Amino acid sequence: MSLSNQSKNIHLLSRAGFGFAAKDYSFINSHSPKKLLEEISINTSPDFLDRASQESKDIAKELLAMKGMEKTMMNEQGDTKKDIRRDFRRQSNEDIRQLSIAWMDIMVNDKAQLREKVALFWHGHFACRDANIFFTQQLLHIIRSNALGNFGDMLKSVSKSAAMLGFLNNQQNRKQHPNENFAREVMELFTLGRGHYTEQDIKEAARAFTGWNFERNGDFVMKKNVHDDGEKTIFGKTGNFNGDDVLNMLLENKQTARYIVTKLYKFFVNDTDIDQGKIELLANSFYKSNYDIGALMKTIFLSDWFYDPKNVGCKIKSPVELLVNIRRLLPMQLEKPDIQLVFTRGLGQELFHPPNVAGWPGGKNWIDSSSLMIRLVIPRLIQDDTEFQLAVKTDDDTMMGNYMKEMRKTMLNNNRYKIKATIDWITVNKVFENTKRENLMNDIQLYLVNKQNNTNTQKVVESIVDNSSREAFIKSGTIGWMSTPEFQMG
Amino acid sequence: MLIKRKDFIVTGSLASASLMMPKFLKAFTNTPQQLVPKGNKVLVVLQLSGGNDGLNTVIPYRNDLYYKNRPNLAINKNDAVGLTDDIGLHPELAALANLYQEGNMSILNNVGYPNPDRSHFRSMDIWHTAANSNEYLTTGWLGRYLDAQCKGCDKPTQALELDDILSLSMKGELDKAIAFKDANRLYNTSQAKYFKALDAAHHQEHAAAPVDYLYKTMTETISSADYIFKQSKLCPAKGDYPKGDLGNSFRTIASLILSDINTKVYYVSLGSFDTHVGQQDKQKRLFKDMNTAIEAFTKDMKINNRFEDVLLMTFSEFGRRVAANASGGTDHGTANNMFMIGGGLKQKGILNPMPDLSDLQDGDLKYTTDFKNVYATVLQNWLGADYKTILGKEYELMKFV
Numbered sequence: 108m109s110l111s112n113q114s115k116n117i118h119l120l121s122r123a124g125f126g127f128a129a130k131d132y133s134f135i136n137s138h139s140p141k142k143l144l145e146e147i148s149i150n151t152s153p154d155f156l157d158r159a160s161q162e163s164k165d166i167a168k169e170l171l172a173m174k175g176m177e178k179t180m181m182n183e184q185g186d187t188k189k190d191i192r193r194d195f196r197r198q199s200n201e202d203i204r205q206l207s208i209a210w211m212d213i214m215v216n217d218k219a220q221l222r223e224k225v226a227l228f229w230h231g232h233f234a235c236r237d238a239n240i241f242f243t244q245q246l247l248h249i250i251r252s253n254a255l256g257n258f259g260d261m262l263k264s265v266s267k268s269a270a271m272l273g274f275l276n277n278q279q280n281r282k283q284h285p286n287e288n289f290a291r292e293v294m295e296l297f298t299l300g301r302g303h304y305t306e307q308d309i310k311e312a313a314r315a316f317t318g319w320n321f322e323r324n325g326d327f328v329m330k331k332n333v334h335d336d337g338e339k340t341i342f343g344k345t346g347n348f349n350g351d352d353v354l355n356m357l358l359e360n361k362q363t364a365r366y367i368v369t370k371l372y373k374f375f376v377n378d379t380d381i382d383q384g385k386i387e388l389l390a391n392s393f394y395k396s397n398y399d400i401g402a403l404m405k406t407i408f409l410s411d412w413f414y415d416p417k418n419v420g421c422k423i424k425s426p427v428e429l430l431v432n433i434r435r436l437l438p439m440q441l442e443k444p445d446i447q448l449v450f451t452r453g454l455g456q457e458l459f460h461p462p463n464v465a466g467w468p469g470g471k472n473w474i475d476s477s478s479l480m481i482r483l484v485i486p487r488l489i490q491d492d493t494e495f496q497l498a499v500k501t502d503d504d505t506m507m508g509n510y511m512k513e514m515r516k517t518m519l520n521n522n523r524y525k526i527k528a529t530i531d532w533i534t535v536n537k538v539f540e541n542t543k544r545e546n547l548m549n550d551i552q553l554y555l556v557n558k559q560n561n562t563n564t565q566k567v568v569e570s571i572v573d574n575s576s577r578e579a580f581i582k583s584g585t586i587g588w589m590s591t592p593e594f595q596m597g
Numbered sequence: 598m599l600i601k602r603k604d605f606i607v608t609g610s611l612a613s614a615s616l617m618m619p620k621f622l623k624a625f626t627n628t629p630q631q632l633v634p635k636g637n638k639v640l641v642v643l644q645l646s647g648g649n650d651g652l653n654t655v656i657p658y659r660n661d662l663y664y665k666n667r668p669n670l671a672i673n674k675n676d677a678v679g680l681t682d683d684i685g686l687h688p689e690l691a692a693l694a695n696l697y698q699e700g701n702m703s704i705l706n707n708v709g710y711p712n713p714d715r716s717h718f719r720s721m722d723i724w725h726t727a728a729n730s731n732e733y734l735t736t737g738w739l740g741r742y743l744d745a746q747c748k749g750c751d752k753p754t755q756a757l758e759l760d761d762i763l764s765l766s767m768k769g770e771l772d773k774a775i776a777f778k779d780a781n782r783l784y785n786t787s788q789a790k791y792f793k794a795l796d797a798a799h800h801q802e803h804a805a806a807p808v809d810y811l812y813k814t815m816t817e818t819i820s821s822a823d824y825i826f827k828q829s830k831l832c833p834a835k836g837d838y839p840k841g842d843l844g845n846s847f848r849t850i851a852s853l854i855l856s857d858i859n860t861k862v863y864y865v866s867l868g869s870f871d872t873h874v875g876q877q878d879k880q881k882r883l884f885k886d887m888n889t890a891i892e893a894f895t896k897d898m899k900i901n902n903r904f905e906d907v908l909l910m911t912f913s914e915f916g917r918r919v920a921a922n923a924s925g926g927t928d929h930g931t932a933n934n935m936f937m938i939g940g941g942l943k944q945k946g947i948l949n950p951m952p953d954l955s956d957l958q959d960g961d962l963k964y965t966t967d968f969k970n971v972y973a974t975v976l977q978n979w980l981g982a983d984y985k986t987i988l989g990k991e992y993e994l995m996k997f998v
Contacts, residue, residue, distance in 0.1 A: 190924075193873075236718070291731065379807065421807040453762055462765070463722050465733035471810055472735055475763045475773040476818035479811060480786050498761045498778065498842075503647045503717040503871040522761075563798035571791060591795055592811035 110414050115140045117557045118419045121597040122375050123147060123408050124220030125428060127554055128435035129531075132538040135554075144408050147220040150401060153251045156213070158206040159240045166195040167241065171323055195239075202240040207451070207458035208444050210247070214431040225404060226254040227427065228374050229261065231469075233297065234461035236504065237270040242325050243459055246270040258367060258398035259358045262297060266354060269321035274464065280317050281333040287313040290353070292464050298357040300366040304342070311339040316350045364394035368403070375407060377418045378470050385412065420557055420596045423473050426454035428597065429482065433589065436555065438534050439489070442527035445517045449524060450485065453499045454478050460502060479592075486589035489528045490582070498522040536581055544577065551584045556593040564591055635902075638941070638979055639854055639861055641909040642739070643887070644764075646868030648717060650880060651916040651933040651962075652952070654690070655704055659683045662919075662954035670876060670921040684951065689884035692892035693936065700945040701895070701904070702938045703997050707952050708971060709932035709964025713915065717871065717929075720914040725766035727969050727988055738972055739862055740769030741987045742980065746861070747772045754821045756862040757853070759846035767864055773814075774864070775821050778842070780849060784826035787819050828856040832901075836893035839886055843867050847890040851897045854907065861980060870913060876926040895938065904940030908979050908998060911936040912968070918960055932964035935971065937997055944997040970995055 110118065116135045120127045124147050127135065134143055159167075169191060214223050229250045237243050246268045253261035265271050266289075272278065275289040290313040294304045318334030321327055339348050342356055357363055368390040372381065393403045407413055424432060430447055441447070451457050455478065456467055481497065488495055518524055542550045552558055552565055568591070573583040588594060657663050658674040659682070677685030678694040686694050696702035712730040714720045726734035736744075743756050748771075756774035758767050767774035777783035796819055799812045834851035838844035846865045853860055867887055872879050891909065898904040916933030932952065952962045973992035976984040985991060 236716075288731075423807075423811070455762075460718075463719055463733050465735075468735040472768070474811060474814055475768060475776070476787075476814055476821070477761060477763050477776040479814050480818060483792065483815075484786065496761075496782070500760070500762050500764075500866075501646065501869050503869055563802050564795060567791070567794045567798045570794065587791075590791065592799075592808050592815060595811055596808050 110416065110419065111559070112136075112139065113553065114419070114557055114559065115414050116143050117554065118414060119143055119408060120147070120220070121432075121557070122224075122413075122422075123404070124224050125214050126432035126435055126597060128215075129438055129534045129538050132554075140414070141409060144221075144405070147218065148222075148255075148401075148405070149219040150222055150255045151219070153213075153219070153222065153248075155244070155248050156206065156209055156251070157244060158202050158209050159244065160198060160202050160205075163195065163198045163202050163240050166191060166198060170195060199238055199240040203238075203243055203459050204445065204448055206240065206244060206247070208447060210458060211427065211431055211434075211447060212444075214427070215434045221404065222251065222254045225400065226251045228371065229254055230458070231461060231466035232370065233261075233265045233271065234464050234466035235270050235274045236460055237274060238504070239270070239273075239325075242268070242270040242273065245325055247459075253400075255401035255404065256399075258393075258400055259354075261400075262358070263351070263354055265297075266293060266350070267319070267327040269325040269327070272319060272321050272327075277316060277319050278321075280313060280319070282314075282317050282335040283333075285310070285313040285317060285335070289313070289316050289319070293354075294357065296465055298363040298366065299360065300362070303360075303362045303366075308341050311341045312353045314339050315341070315348045315353045319350050358398065361390065361394050364398065365390040367398075368393055371403070371407075374469075375404070376413060377421055379421065380417055382412070420593070422597055423470060424595055424597045425467065425469060425473060426451050426456040427458065429454075429485075429595065432597070433486065433489070436535070436589075437489070437585070438531040440529040440531075442529075443517050446524060446526055449497060449499055449517060450481070452502070453481060453497055457502075474595075479595075482595055483590050483592070486586045486594075489526050490530065490586050492525055492527060494519065494523050494525050496521075496523050532578065532582060535585065536578060539581055544580075547577075547580055548572070548584060551581065551588055555585065555588040556591070556596070558593070564593055636906065638906045638908070638981070639863065640975060640980060641850060641863045641865070641907065642766075643891075643909060643911045644864070644866040644868075645870050645883075645887075645911060645913040646717075646721070646866050647871035647913070648720075648915045648917055648929055649870040649913040649933065650872060650876060650927050651913070652919065653876070653880060654687050654884075655680075655706070655934050655951070656685045656687065657683060657951050657954070658685050660951075660954055666919045666954070667921040667927075669925065670927070681947070684947065687880070687884050689881055690888050692888045692895075693938070696891075696895060696938055697946070701940055701942065702936060703942050703945055704947045705935045705937065705966060705971065705997070706947070706949050707932045707962060707965040708912070708935050708968050709915070709962075710967055710969070711964075713931040713961075713964070715915065715929040715931075717914055722765065724912065724914055724968060725764060727972055735768075736770050737764065737766035737768050738976075738987060739766050739864065740773060742769075742862065742976060742982055743767075743772040743774060744769035745982055745986050746980075750859075752821060752824060752859055753817050754824060754858060754860055756864070757825070757860050758864040759849060760864075760866060764864060764866070767862075774862070775818070775825070777822070777825065779845070780822075780826045780829040783822045787822035793819060825853070825858070828858040829853055831856040834894075834897045836897040837889075838893045839889040841886060843886050843890045844893070847894040851894050854898065854903055855901050872917070873922065873926040873928060874924045876921075891938065899940070906941060907939050908941065908975065909936075909938040910971075910975065911938075916962060919954060919957060919962065920960060930961045931958075932962040935968075939998075942997055944995075948995075948997060966995075967992070974998060 113135050117127050119140050217223055235246060249264045249268055275292055276286050277289040280286040280289060287309050291309050295301055314335040318330040320330050336347055338345060341348060369386055372386055396402050430450060461467055539547060539550055548569060568587040571587050573579040653672055656672050656677045658677055664671045676688045678691050679685045680694060680697055693702055714730055723730055725737045727738040728734045739756055747755050753772050756767055758764055758774055758776040760776050761778050763776035796815050829849060829852050832855040834848050838848045850863045867883060898907050912935050913933050915929060915931055917927035917930040922928050969988060970992045973984040973988055974995040976982045976987055977994055979998045
């Protein structure tokens with residue numbers, strides 16, 4: 108059974124982007140998947156996303172101006188200068204929250220859907236937490252500008268970013284006391300995967316990365332005085348290798364292509380039914396292309412097997428994917444955009460705060476009884492302006508025990524919230540302007556969960572639909588479908 | 598989640614629904630203690646989120662180095678609640694001191710792990726998953742206990758967390774615990790007519806589909822919510838619990854322990870103990886809450902003859918630095934103490950030496966007990982599980998239970 112053109116397009120949008128958007132409904136019918144892919148594959152370099160507040164900039168300037176002497180004093184005696192650092196942390200944390208909202212807005216609205224979706228993949232792959240807004244923005248920009256570019260270039264830029272070097276403790280990686288963290292994660296999580304290197308490779312590679320550090324303004328610096336320029340033996344080769352040499356060796360190893368392709372396949376195609384044959388073929392061409400990500404994505408999305416029914420609707424949307432998808436389907440104005448962060452955190456995917464350097468595990472890990480119930484009631488909460496109660500867990504790394512202060516802006520009181528959204532139903536109604544009344548339920552089902560046959564779930568949605576007018580039908584049918592387990596899949 | 602919408606709300610009052618349960622009627626005729634046979638052991642984990650300052654919790658009030666390191670933050674001997682000649686508890690922990698004197702509380706010092714991480718999130722991740730510090734696991738230790746124990750069991754209510762969001766420690770590969778803050782709220786959300794109808798409709802569909810996992814979770818949530826709700830009404834705990842989240846959670850836990858629910862593990866968090874600034878007031882406030890909640894809870898357990906089968910264990914992702922900082926607080930540290938509370942302790946008192954403040958690593962305490970040994974002991978000796986399948990390695994068992 109092969110899919111209809113519409114169905115293929117909806118599937119493509121849910122994987123190569125953040126799902127079907129109400130405003131783009133005409134594409135679904137008129138374009139072929141190939142044409143649609145071209146539309147969403149714009150790969151111009153993205154604008155630098157800057158959400159650093161003036162306050163952060165001012166404090167950062169002050170901190171940068173401090174001389175080495177003051178820095179040591181700061182450590183010993185603390186007080187005023189330490190407070191400046193604390194102020195910076197606090198402001199920076201707030202800016203990072205605004206950055207994640209800004210990025211989600213881009214995911215909702217930007218035409219370059221593929222770039223942003225792939226960037227979200229890399230954001231989980233090169234998982235990193237940094238309390239500094241400037242370093243965080245810098246890493247995000249590296250990821251977004253290289254999302255569809257060359258994997259090797261991205262790997263090198265990420266490895267030299269202040270955020271990642273700091274997160275993986277490479278400032279402490281010195282000739283006399285090597286710190287293996289950076290070398291280990293680069294191999295285990297960014298390139299080869301477990302089991303394709305020895306402990307000795309890590310030890311020796313760590314020596315090659317000694318001295319890789321960053322300036323206080325975030326610029327990469329190679330500190331020669333702590334770099335170990337002696338002979339190392341890595342992957343059976345001996346030489347006076349430096350960090351760049353190690354990264355090149357990792358890229359020369361085809362296992363890197365295989366590891367990256369497997370992760371991409373699980374993210375973009377299917378995470379439970381994995382076709383090893385396809386992965387091997389894709390890895391070959393990815394390796395031959397010298398790690399051209401854009402070309403790889405194109406191969407995947409243009410292949411017939413991508414549209415095999417077993418690959419359709421088989422992935423559980425991540426919390427960010429879910430919220431962005433809802434906003435694309437139901438264009439809306441949020442009175443307090445920060446409310447989105449209550450859900451991303453509550454559902455377990457706060458941007459810029461991956462659980463650890465291994466990123467979000469995804470799949471079934473998103474779902475437990477409470478996260479599922481929250482997911483199922485979100486559409487209703489958006490539509491009805493009802494008050495709801497949800498105590499999200501605190502994150503002391505970024506909030507330093509000041510959780511309430513930060514959340515109070517969106518909170519009514521005592522963990523109670525209201526979403527307060529104005530949905531643009533006129534745009535939603537336009538999606539169905541050519542649909543006959545008797546086909547409305549089928550079309551809503553198609554656009555929302557990409558199913559065409561008459562399902563049992565459809566009967567349940569039908570039982571709660573408001574038949575008083577066409578608009579009311581669309582509204583209640585849409586919210587009803589969005590409140591189903593099927594809608595969690597994409 | 599609270600939701601007020603016609604289609605999403607159960608019809609009929611909650612009271613009438615629970616009256617239909619035969620167990621509910623049974624509660625009128627039986628005394629509560631007869632509901633549960635002896636030997637049905639339960640574990641209650643109390644997580645002190647944010648990194649509790651262990652040195653101001655179990656206070657070495659004869660140690661000069663303690664006072665030297667914390668000129669304005671150390672607690673005086675006169676203020677502390679004495680346990681021994683050398684050691685006392687934080688002034689707000691009087692009820693815990695009583696439990697200690699009765700032989701119902703043990704203290705384990707210097708618990709930690711090799712290569713400690715000072716990030717809250719990562720260190721909590723390590724405690725939750727029972728991983729080494731260079732290892733990343735996606736399941737929690739109690740979740741894996743569920744996987745091991747709950748194979749083929751009919752209700753996934755063996756582990757419950759009193760929270761709106763489920764912790765990683767409670768997520769297994771096959772099974773996940775259920776999180777709720779309020780049994781009524783869980784009931785109201787999950788029993789919505791719409792969800793029940795969706796659930797029923799899916800049962801009629803036979804073809805296996807990827808969405809099945811979500812429906813399975815939905816089915817379990819609906820039936821568990823109903824079960825938990827009814828059990829929580831069977832023998833409501835009568836103790837004097839403090840107002841607020843922690844008190845409510847302990848009241849619910851007590852009520853459920855007194856019912857005949859199949860739950861073996863309860864999990865609850867208190868925080869934030871991240872006291873970089875103004876530690877004294879913050880820790881005091883949190884301990885006051887903790888002290889009264891535990892007091893009411895242990896009293897309820899004793900009155901109802903359940904105390905011997907209850908083990909309450911506290912932990913925090915790390916302790917704090919030995920030296921105070923300049924803002925009346927302390928920064929992130931490493932090893933920390935744990936409390937073991939219950940009527941069934943085999944080893945009482947202070948189980949191992951207090952931290953050696955003259956032997957520090959970069960200003961931090963050195964751990965002497967790996968927390969994974971504690972987990973192994975609790976899993977094996979208390980919950981009767983095979984700790985090796987759950988933790989994946991061999992650990993020497995301790996003797997406190």
